[in-house]
Amino acid sequence: MDRDRSPFDIAGAASEQIRALNHSTLDGQGYDHPARVTETIGTLSALASRLQLSISQLDTGYAELLDSGRHYLYDPEGETVTEHSTQVHDQFRTAHQAAEHLHEALSAVQNLTALLGYRESK
DSSP states (O other): OOOSSOHHHHHHHHHHHHHHHHHHTGGGTTOSSHHHHHHHHHHHHHHHHHHHHHHHHHHHHHHHHHTTSOOOOSSOTTOOHHHHHHHHHHHHHHHHHHHHHHHHHHHHHHHHHTTOOOOOOO
C-alpha cells in the first residue's frame, strides 16, 4: 500500500490505469483467449467492489470535514450547508449503490465467461 500519496493522486493513477486498459483493448484487441476476458472482468469486478468502500470513506471524510463548522457555500441560493450536505450524502449513497450494482453485474459476466472454452485453429 502506498500511504505517502494523497487520495487524489491515488485515484488519478487508478483512473489513468483504466484509461490504459481502454487503449490496449480498442476494437476488441488485446484478448487472445476467453480466459483473458474472464480474468480482466474479475479484476474489474474487484475494482467495483473496492469502489464501494472508497465511496463510503469519501462520504465519511466529507462528513468529518463538515463537523469542523468552518465550511460555507460559495453560491448558497437560499440553501444551508446542512441542506446541501444532505444532497451530497444522498449522491454518495447513489454512487455506492451504483458501484454495488456494477460489481454484481461484472461478477455475473465473469461467471458466464468462465464457461467458455477455446479451440486453437487447425
